[in-house]
Amino acid sequence: MNATTTTTATGTARLLPLLTWRYLSEYARRLVNLVLLAVVPVVFVTLSAGAIADFADALGGLTDLGTIEAATAGWAASLLAGIAGFFHVTGSREADRRLAAVGAGTLRVVVARLTSALGLALVAGAGALAALALRTGIADTPRVIGVTFLMALIYLGIGATVGALVRSEINGSLVVVFAWMFDVFFGPAMGGSAGIIRVFPLHFPTLVVTDVASGHAGPLGDLGISALWAAGALAVGTLALVATTRPAPLTAPRLHGRPHRIAVALRYGFRDYRRNLVLWVLLVGLPVVFITLSIAVTPDDPAPVELVEHGQRSLQILSMSDLHGAIMVPITVGFLAGLAGLFVALGSAEGDRRLVLAGYRPLEVLAARLGVILFAALLTTGVALAVTGASFTPQNWIVFAVANVLAAVTYGMIGVLVGPRLGLLGGLYVMLALPFIDIGIAQNAMFDAAPPAWAAFMPAHGAIRVLLDGAFTPTFDEYGALALAVAWLAGVTSVAAAQFHHLASPHHS
Numbered sequence: 001m002n003a004t005t006t007t008t009a010t011g012t013a014r015l016l017p018l019l020t021w022r023y024l025s026e027y028a029r030r031l032v033n034l035v036l037l038a039v040v041p042v043v044f045v046t047l048s049a050g051a052i053a054d055f056a057d058a059l060g061g062l063t064d065l066g067t068i069e070a071a072t073a074g075w076a077a078s079l080l081a082g083i084a085g086f087f088h089v090t091g092s093r094e095a096d097r098r099l100a101a102v103g104a105g106t107l108r109v110v111v112a113r114l115t116s117a118l119g120l121a122l123v124a125g126a127g128a129l130a131a132l133a134l135r136t137g138i139a140d141t142p143r144v145i146g147v148t149f150l151m152a153l154i155y156l157g158i159g160a161t162v163g164a165l166v167r168s169e170i171n172g173s174l175v176v177v178f179a180w181m182f183d184v185f186f187g188p189a190m191g192g193s194a195g196i197i198r199v200f201p202l203h204f205p206t207l208v209v210t211d212v213a214s215g216h217a218g219p220l221g222d223l224g225i226s227a228l229w230a231a232g233a234l235a236v237g238t239l240a241l242v243a244t245t246r247p248a249p250l251t252a253p254r255l256h257g258r259p260h261r262i263a264v265a266l267r268y269g270f271r272d273y274r275r276n277l278v279l280w281v282l283l284v285g286l287p288v289v290f291i292t293l294s295i296a297v298t299p300d301d302p303a304p305v306e307l308v309e310h311g312q313r314s315l316q317i318l319s320m321s322d323l324h325g326a327i328m329v330p331i332t333v334g335f336l337a338g339l340a341g342l343f344v345a346l347g348s349a350e351g352d353r354r355l356v357l358a359g360y361r362p363l364e365v366l367a368a369r370l371g372v373i374l375f376a377a378l379l380t381t382g383v384a385l386a387v388t389g390a391s392f393t394p395q396n397w398i399v400f401a402v403a404n405v406l407a408a409v410t411y412g413m414i415g416v417l418v419g420p421r422l423g424l425l426g427g428l429y430v431m432l433a434l435p436f437i438d439i440g441i442a443q444n445a446m447f448d449a450a451p452p453a454w455a456a457f458m459p460a461h462g463a464i465r466v467l468l469d470g471a472f473t474p475t476f477d478e479y480g481a482l483a484l485a486v487a488w489l490a491g492v493t494s495v496a497a498a499q500f501h502h503l504a505s506p507h508h509s
Helices: 002-028 031-058 065-090 093-104 106-135 141-165 169-185 195-199 203-209 218-245 258-274 277-296 320-347 349-357 362-389 397-442 453-457 461-472 479-504
Strands: 302-309 312-319
Touching (some): 065 169, 065 203, 065 397, 106 141, 141 169, 141 203, 203 218, 320 397
């Protein structure tokens, strides 16, 4: 009996490191995933810290750039840890269940999976801290390092929980991403401190890393509650993984003139995405909540903006709340349309090749897929415009709406282009970072009256100049910007169509 027990213990000791290594190797099979896991925090901390400090100052939050920069390291690490944890779990749910069923054991598989995910969270945290050290140095090293990794662990647990419980990669990843967005942008650093905002996971860690006492942490203190959040999130993630990794019966997935064929493909494309309730709730609900809260927390202070009127470029003083209301629309629809394009392109790749084999022409299949993306972009843009219109009235609604549609559809096409090249996880990293850097920072008139020189090379530059013209001037003058926006849309659509034609070919392997 003792010999059997010893043999079993030895086997377990050998199996855990082996499983953990195999899980990490599986993730690293796409080198771009590891590269982006380390690079995205660097970009986030380096490019966004100053802009976020200005944003926080405008909203009545923290004004010290050093403390904001320290917080951005933890925010970046938490986002990437959450996404990595989600995909690390959801992409292997059935494989892990089969592995547990053939003798590896549920608990061993779960521990190995979480241990390998922890390695990914450590990489994300190290990349964010390295960027912070290179940019400004780390003022209070033990506190900043410790809380940065606590933030990563919190969202690693959240990502693992969502990955275990939500079957759809689209739904689950959007839940993680937008939970993080609300957590950060309505957190204490941005002036949010009351009511339900206090129960967000990063509320207390953000206060600790910025060296601000909450006054409402009780006997545990801000650091104690932060550690409790990390332990609780990992515990819930472990329980969710144990419950969903237990062996269970496997179910096999179930796989029917030109205008008519396109209509049939389009109908079935919509049927697939109509079942995705969470996606449509987010496409409709996120603009309502995010834009409403953003406008509500923005003070009515003066803000200088560079505008063109009657051919003359000049600075005009506008209301900060109006400016924020206008710029939040393209930020929101750019994110959502880009993610919709990414998921449509990747989620239908195999089905598209089957349609081509069944007799469809690639352009017919492409028209159906683009129809779904266009509908999603128009839906979320329409909702965002309606929400913004409740508190802000543009000077020219038509120009304002057209500019937002151009930004949304352009990023939808970029999502189509990026997905097959970088895969789901790498594509998601890029489609989170690119709209944020482009629309949220480079083109955002809340930070600078005129965009920096490098902003002219970003996809949304023309669309945002058109948007500002339509929002704040009675006559339209930005013809060059409109041409640039249309050129960007035509260019990325052409490249995406060529890529789609190649990938949908039955000879493509």
